[in-house]
Amino acid sequence: MKGPYPDIQGGGSLLLAWQIRNKRVLVVGGGEVAAGRIVNILNADAKVTVVSPRDGLNDEVAYRIEQKQVEHVDRKFEPSDLDGVDMVLTAVDDPDASTQIWKLCKEKKIAANIADVPPECDFYFGSVHRDGPLQIMVSTNGNGPKLANIVRRQIAAGLPKNIGAAVQRVGMLRKKLRKVAPNIEEGPKRMQWMSKVCEQYTLEELCSMTEDDMEMLLGFYRPGTVPSLEEVRLQEPDGAYDGPFLI
Known part of the structure; x- marks a missing residue:
């Protein structure tokens, strides 16, 4: 008999948006796999150090x-390279050396990804679609990276072309709302109101929303209403609700 709550499906990974801005990431290796890893972590604004002999780049x-996008140490890995590091990625053609690095990372409690060795990974890299602030990752939990890439492309092909811009505008509105209603106890109401905006407005409307539109729309937050964008643009500042205008 099926229970009242979702069934547990073990064997998965916890998919997270890991914030590594200004974190120190060590990349061991300088080949094609390392190049892909470096792009991913630079896109997340991390501070990257590459350890690899120059002839291996x-x-x-x-x-x-x-271009000084990353720092470079021109030699093979040494244990002291782990000092002060927040994350380690290895991409070298030496399984024994990779395993040794993984063991050192476990001792130091540093999250590590050993390329092409799933049992020696604290996390996996999925196939990612990026459109501005929007990121969609497909993971096969290390079972089939190529298949993840195929699935990701199919998902991306079905997305509206302006979805990234719409997400960006929603982010701007959300930041403005936090200034209007900064108190912690306002959290549930803020989330409910933003949900109404996202559900009621089309992607085209979200993309076309100007900062003036946003400021006018925020006048409707206190009464908890969400007028159409046309109504927002026709609204006089003192007509949104009974009381002083918020902006």
């Missing part, structure tokens, strides 16, 4: 170093 990694 591919063109893309060498370019990142030349």
Whole structure:
């Protein structure tokens, strides 16, 4: 008999948006796999150090170093490289060396990803679709990276072309709302009101919303209503509700 709550499906991963801005990430290796990892973590605004002999760098990694997008240590890995590091990614063709690095990371409680060795990974890299602030990741939990890429492309093909811009506008409105209603106890009401906005407005309307539109719309937050965008643009500042205008 099916229970009243969702069934537990073990064997998955906890998919998170890991904030690594200004965190120190060590990449061991400088080949094609390392290049892909570096792009991912630079996009997340991390501080990256690459440890690899110069003759082991591919063109893309060498370019990142030349452009000073990452720091470079021109030698093989040494245990002292882990000092002060928040995350480690290895991408070298030496299974024994990779396993040794993983063991050192476990001792130091540093999250690590050992390329192509799922049992020695604290986390996996999925296939990611990026459109501005929108990120969608598909993970196969290390079972089939190529298949994840195929699924990701199919999902991306079905998304509206302006979805990223709509997300960006919603983010701007949300920040403005927090200034209007900053108190912690306002949290549930803020979430409910923003949900109404997202459900009621089309993506085209969200994309076209100006900052003046947002400020006018925020006048309807206190009474908890969400007028149409046309009504917002026709609204006089003192007509949204009985009381002083909020902006």
